[in-house]
Amino acid sequence: METKKYIQISQPCMGQEEWEACRIPIFSGWMTQGPQVAAFEKLFAEIHQVKHAIAVSNCTTALHLALVAAGVGPGDEVIVPAFTWVSTANAILYCGAKPVFVDIDLNTFNIDVKQIKQALTLKTKAIIPVHLFGLCADIDAINDVLQEHALAYRVPPPGTTPMRVAIIEDGACASGAIYKGRPAGGLGDIGCFSFHPRKSVTTGEGGMLTTNDDQIAEHLNQLRNHGASISEEQRHKGPKPYILPEFKMVGYNYRMTDLQGAVGLVQLKKLRGFIDYRNKWAQYFSEQFSEIPWIKTPVTPQGYQHGWQSYVLLIDESKSPVSRNDMMEYLQQQGIATRPGTHAVHMLEYYAKNYNIRPEDYPNAKTADQKSMTIPLHNMMEEDDFKYVVEKIKEIK
Numbered sequence: 001m002e003t004k005k006y007i008q009i010s011q012p013c014m015g016q017e018e019w020e021a022c023r024i025p026i027f028s029g030w031m032t033q034g035p036q037v038a039a040f041e042k043l044f045a046e047i048h049q050v051k052h053a054i055a056v057s058n059c060t061t062a063l064h065l066a067l068v069a070a071g072v073g074p075g076d077e078v079i080v081p082a083f084t085w086v087s088t089a090n091a092i093l094y095c096g097a098k099p100v101f102v103d104i105d106l107n108t109f110n111i112d113v114k115q116i117k118q119a120l121t122l123k124t125k126a127i128i129p130v131h132l133f134g135l136c137a138d139i140d141a142i143n144d145v146l147q148e149h150a151l152a153y154r155v156p157p158p159g160t161t162p163m164r165v166a167i168i169e170d171g172a173c174a175s176g177a178i179y180k181g182r183p184a185g186g187l188g189d190i191g192c193f194s195f196h197p198r199k200s201v202t203t204g205e206g207g208m209l210t211t212n213d214d215q216i217a218e219h220l221n222q223l224r225n226h227g228a229s230i231s232e233e234q235r236h237k238g239p240k241p242y243i244l245p246e247f248k249m250v251g252y253n254y255r256m257t258d259l260q261g262a263v264g265l266v267q268l269k270k271l272r273g274f275i276d277y278r279n280k281w282a283q284y285f286s287e288q289f290s291e292i293p294w295i296k297t298p299v300t301p302q303g304y305q306h307g308w309q310s311y312v313l314l315i316d317e318s319k320s321p322v323s324r325n326d327m328m329e330y331l332q333q334q335g336i337a338t339r340p341g342t343h344a345v346h347m348l349e350y351y352a353k354n355y356n357i358r359p360e361d362y363p364n365a366k367t368a369d370q371k372s373m374t375i376p377l378h379n380m381m382e383e384d385d386f387k388y389v390v391e392k393i394k395e396i397k
């Protein structure tokens with residue numbers, strides 16, 4: 001039997017415009033962070049309705065810098081959902097702090113707000129709500145829990161300082177996502193985004209930090225560039241060629257290149273169209289699967305606009321004809337790529353061993369790890385592809 005073309009789990013949607021955009025840095029000779037990155041940042045800030053957007057090399061480095069800017073260091077604890085990409089937790093380790101996991105809500109795959117209170121301690125310095133697969137975490141409810149906690153500790157025990165828990169959004173998957181009328185990126189103190197090729201808009205690798213706070217923005221700006229007080233571009237344009245930057249802090253080279261900035265700028269102009277297209281087909285999937293008793297389709301709560309980085313199903317193996325893994329193998333044979341949603345970080349060897357965590361300590365994260373299935377939803381797919389995916393899933397009996 002002849003198999004249809006292979007439908008990838010994700011595929012960047014790029015073409016002539018992105019190709020042409022690369023000519024600008026190539027022919028100008030300005031390759032590292034420069035005018036293209038600045039234009040990319042400006043548009044990103046506009047779209048996400050934030051005062052500042054600061055481009056970096058990827059979202060993992062964005063998370064690292066966000067935690068540094070929030071003052072996270074050894075002895076501190078940072079709350080993180082147990083079901084996320086490993087680097088959300090790794091970034092906490094880069095700062096010498098301790099990740100404290102909280103289970104997720106299986107309806108949204110996001111942090112279960114009801115369980116945050118029990119994870120808060122006097123050492124909690126920050127929380128990283130992840131907007132997983134493009135759906136914003138319930139930031140208002142998280143704020144309420146933190147507020148209550150701050151009130152509870154208004155008179156802190158001797159030797160401790162009053163509490164202010166920073167909210168760092170992991171919006172790696174959530175460019176363009178909206179929460180109760182407000183775009184991701186301005187919902188907490190600092191937002192972090194990814195432009196990895198599995199995201200809606202891509203620059204190959206790439207990341208963005210967002211904030212409405214001028215001082216934090218300036219700190220992040222310097223941290224990404226070795227801690228330098230002024231950028232190469234400023235020095236290049238400046239009148240005093242003998243001036244070297246001042247270095248008042250230990251920084252990193254986490255800059256984005258102007259080649260990436262040029263591509264990102266073109267991609268970003270297409271973001272809304274990309275999401276609308278994904279939304280249309282996500283609705284189609286959800287309608288088509290609504291009658292299948294062993295499929296739980298993704299939930300978008302009232303007032304949220306999903307960014308649809310991924311479309312992730314949950315398989316109820318007590319009702320399904322075959323296991324999730326067999327289903328994934330079958331679909332692979334039919335020319336359809338699938339992936340588990342992401343992983344339960346607390347079950348990964350490093351975390352399980354070093355923090356002595358059992359898989360069942362976060363049961364929903366464990367279920368999501370073992371029973372979730374991402375199916376293809378991207379902007380290179382055509383009507384036939386979406387219909388083919390539905391047809392093949394319906395054939396599983």
Ligand SMILES: Cc1ncc(COP(=O)(O)O)c(C=O)c1O
Pocket residue numbers: 058059060061084085087088130132170172173193194195196206207
């Ligand atoms: C939730 C989440 N956080 C962080 C990251 C890291 O992003 P990057 O690959 O840009 O470092 C990813 C990437 O897939 C992610 O899905």
